[in-house]
Amino acid sequence: MPPVPRHIAIIMDGNGRWAxxxxxxxxxxxxxxxxxxxxxxxxCSRLKIQQLTLYAFSAENWKRPRLExxxxxxxxxxxxxxxxxxxxxNDVKLTAVGRLDALPSYVLxxxxxxxxxxxxxxxxxxxxxxxxxxxxEIVDAVQKIARExxxxxxxxxxxxxxxxxxxxYQPNMPEPDLVIRTGGEMRISNFLLWQISYSELYxxxxxxxxxxxxxxxxxxxxxxxxxxxxxxxxDRLKAPAT
Ligand code: IPE
Ligand code: IPE
Ligand code: MG
Numbered sequence: 001m002p003p004v005p006r007h008i009a010i011i012m013d014g015n016g017r018w019a020x021x022x023x024x025x026x027x028x029x030x031x032x033x034x035x036x037x038x039x040x041x042x043x044c045s046r047l048k049i050q051q052l053t054l055y056a057f058s059a060e061n062w063k064r065p066r067l068e069x070x071x072x073x074x075x076x077x078x079x080x081x082x083x084x085x086x087x088x089x090n091d092v093k094l095t096a097v098g099r100l101d102a103l104p105s106y107v108l109x110x111x112x113x114x115x116x117x118x119x120x121x122x123x124x125x126x127x128x129x130x131x132x133x134x135x136x137e138i139v140d141a142v143q144k145i146a147r148e149x150x151x152x153x154x155x156x157x158x159x160x161x162x163x164x165x166x167x168x169y170q171p172n173m174p175e176p177d178l179v180i181r182t183g184g185e186m187r188i189s190n191f192l193l194w195q196i197s198y199s200e201l202y203x204x205x206x207x208x209x210x211x212x213x214x215x216x217x218x219x220x221x222x223x224x225x226x227x228x229x230x231x232x233x234x235d236r237l238k239a240p241a242t
Contacts, residue, residue: 002224005177007051008044008216009199011191012036014183014207027071032209034079038086043213045090045124047220051174052126055191059099059133073104076130080110084117091123097169098132099140127170134193141167141194168194175199178223180216182208200226 012033019029037054044052057072064072087094094114103111111130144167148154165171176192176199184205188196202219204211227234 002221004047004049004220005223006049007053007174007176007178008049008219009053009055009176009179009192009196010040011055011179011181011189012208012211013181013185013189015209017183018207018209026068027075029207029209030072030075034075036208036211037079038083039212040216041087041092041124041126042090043216044126045092049124051176052124053097053129053173053176053192054126055129055132055189057098057130057132058190059131059136060190062131073107077104077107077110080107080114084114087114087118087126088121091121092118092126093121093124094118094126094128095170096128096130097137098130099136100130102131125173127173129191132191134188134190137169137192138164138194140169164194178202178219180204180219182206182211198228198230200228 015029015033016026017029018032019026022028040054041052056076061072062069094111096111096115100108100111107130111128141164145154145159145163149156173195175195175197179188179191179196179199179201181187181201181203184203186203200223202222204215204219206215
């Protein structure tokens with residue numbers, strides 16, 4: 001079997017369109033999206049993918065109608081409760097990134113509990129991006145560093161890429177190898193801006209509720225055809241052109 005990416009990050013888009021195409025309320029699309037989250041998480045654990053980061057609620061998603069936000073938060077809570085045991089059974093550790101303080105307390109409570117019960121799971125780290133914005137994350141890192149400088153514990157000259165990385169929400173997160181976006185839109189929507197500078201991008205028209213293990217396999221197969229150069233050159237003797 002070809003190697004699998006270490007870290008897959010997914011912009012789970014298209015729930016609303018999935019529902020609208022069926023004449024249903026948008027929340028039904030989000031509910032159907034939970035099945036895709038379960039299927040993809042299980043498959044990542046089976047494939048021993050070290051990290052799966054799912055963009056579940058962006059810092060910009062507060063612009064949506066209040067009712068959709070409220071229903072999304074309730075769904076998130078239900079997901080956290082209902083999937084807790086399955087996560088542990090699949091040896092999946094749950095974590096979260098984003099400005100979590102702004103989430104409703106009933107979500108935070110369940111999030112903490114899921115983190116706690118899964119903290120010793122090792123196969124896959126499932127990271128939910130909640131009230132997450134890539135620019136916010138960089139702002140928060142810069143503020144932390146600035147506080148260290150203001151307190152005299154650090155000098156501006158010491159700031160380098162590694163230090164910025166170390167002050168991001170999850171400094172131990174490997175950079176995503178593969179970013180998948182469902183729903184066809186060719187944009188990043190403020191996701192993991194710092195970490196994806198050399199990630200491979202895969203956009204599929206498949207809407208998130210329709211995305212299952214077979215679609216994940218297709219994305220990984222496509223990833224395996226990519227030549228990652230990081231600005232350098234590939235040794236053609238080792239990888240002859242066909
Ligand atoms: C993505 O689906 C889920 C969230 C942003 C919470 P959308 O709700 O954005 O679905 P579309 O893009 O309207 O189809
Ligand atoms: C990106 O989807 C955010 C999440 C999947 C949580 P959006 O639907 O919010 O993105 P835009 O608005 O189309 O850029
Ligand atoms: Mg969308």
